Amino acid sequence: MTSSPQPVALVVGASRGLGRQIAIDLARANYTVVVAAKSTSNADKTVPFPPNPNSSQSTISTVVREIKEAGGQAFAIQVDVRDVAQVDHMVKETVRLAGRLDVLVYNSGAIWWSSIANTPTKRFQLMQRVNPEGLYATVQAALPVFERNGWKGRIVVVSPPIYSRFFRGKTAYAMGKVAMSVLTRGLAMDFVREGHKDMAITSLWPATSTESAATEMTFKNDPRSKADLRKATVFSDAVMGILNTPAETVNGVLALDEDFLRKYCGVSDFAKYSVVPGSNPRRIMPKELPVLEVAEQDDEGMRMDSTKIRSKL
Template sequence: MNTSQKQEISLNKRTIFITGASRGIGREIALRCAREGANIVIAAKSDAPHPKLPGTIYTVAEEVAEAGGRALAIKLDVRDAEQVQKAMQQAAEHFGGIDVLVNNAGAISLTPVEHTPVKKYDLMNQINARAVFVCSQAALPFLKKSEAGGHILNLSPPLNLAEKWLKPYAAYTLSKYGMTILTLGMAAEFKRYGIAVNSLWPKTTISTAALTQVGDNTLDARSRTPAVMADAAREIFVTANQALTGQTLIDEDLLRERGFEDFLQYAVDPEQADNQFPDLFLD
């Protein structure tokens, strides 16, 4: 599918519901869209300061307001379907609807089946694949009413069944591929409602707290900042008339198609820009 678009949808006053938005990529997407006047729902468990990780739903709400958007902070555990239903209703009542859902909340453990506790397996599948199902289903009645056409964005990878992605951490891979399978299924199912559904994945590792799970402490310098994912997400949200749906997108590839050329701006360490580390599931 050609990902170029003939017209853009304005993000001004559109309501974007983002799970796991208190830090990392979710926070960056929130701030990027806020700069264009969007209403942002910051939905995450982090309502109190963490001793090691910066950011809460309330600090991000302040940043969203400073960036030019309107914010609603909601404490949310995406594993709790009843909480999710109430959060969607609260967001829709507060802002008059929901236009975009970003399923960003995630859990990761790069461990083989033999050494993955059942509790960890359950956690990853509940926060990754199951939450996409629960949140998308709960948001659907509101996305149907979006005047500009609703969007669902899942932060999950292309499906790659090479053994090297299955053998070392099958439980995590299953949970992320489950998100992508839901992307493909919902894109077809929700097409009749004018709702676009896509997955987005980074070409390189991204400098977030989850990076410590992927490699050693030198990996950060070879990564990009979350801004590259935020810019790519923005390009998806402004695409009109379902011109982009049912796709497993890579951030850099999409941005290049949209005319972006300066990727040095996203490098954590510009001197390592030619030595950046490919993200999981990409050959």
């Protein structure tokens, strides 16, 4: 085991797009970064280098090379998040290689946007396995590490605020992504209830369309649509902002990148993030979102704990 004097971040789903940018910017902020995903390659033979960050040429291998050539420290771990054993190995290998774990970012995701009638069950199952189940397995594997750290750490999940319009036209996808946000809210409540004041989990979602592998496919036949895109740095800057904001402030928050940067990081000019200079990308998320708390928020009644009930059987 190599003990890193730097904080260590594990970015799951870091081969391209948002995940790659988050990994690059964490390294620039003096984190040792462990990049994890399914795709690997021989980075030494990748030409031109660096590759298009939203293409299949960008892999965890090329991301590690990018970070190292810029003077940072990084490791690559191949993982299929649908396999719990591989997820457990990923977290253990992170600690073995880097000596610790301070930040976990879950960016892995499977996408299929269509009506329920046009979403086959196999496609639905794939999204659930990669999105909420992959996140759940990763969090389960990481929590014992954070416990050994004295419950000090951060988790950032790429999932949306919860509101009804998000379900329209992509219900099967929304079911999984909203479940990830439910995990964020629920785990945040656990942290508070158990007195883990230095732990926080936050969900983050783009307020506008952002450069990624998904938007690369969507807009490749319509260059004019790029005027509605922001660079991935807007999202990674928001991630860094979350990590630099007190845990109690961001724990359980379902944030939008633009709104978080405005409110907590003092950003008012977003021109530098526009893919097309001078453009004003269309906001795709609501300006106001529903409040999820209810008046009886703190009234749990008689709380059931299945682990305690089962132990008595």
